Amino acid sequence: MSNNLAGGWTGFNFELTAEANKVFAEAVTLVGTKYIPFAFATQVVAGTNYSFLAKAQNVVPNAPVRVVKLHIYQPLPGQGQPHITQIIEITP
Numbered sequence: 001m002s003n004n005l006a007g008g009w010t011g012f013n014f015e016l017t018a019e020a021n022k023v024f025a026e027a028v029t030l031v032g033t034k035y036i037p038f039a040f041a042t043q044v045v046a047g048t049n050y051s052f053l054a055k056a057q058n059v060v061p062n063a064p065v066r067v068v069k070l071h072i073y074q075p076l077p078g079q080g081q082p083h084i085t086q087i088i089e090i091t092p
Helices: 018-027
Strands: 033-045 048-060 065-074 085-091
Touching: 018 033, 018 048, 018 065, 033 065
Parallel strands: none
Antiparallel strands: 033 048, 048 065, 065 085
């Protein structure tokens, strides 16, 4: 039995699925920062919202590793490509 509310977010899953990895790879094409996802949650809307927790490191010598939350929207089939809607820096 699920405790998720209709339209609500799932809990974070720390085992990335093939589908989650595919959505992340298609949406994250930014140059200058390397992102490595380690958890995700989803929300079904008219399409699917993904919230990824990821390590982020600028591609420069000695850059610190940070943790960010990337929000990605995957439209319904035939209505476009997944794309980033927000990147939030997580501070300890």
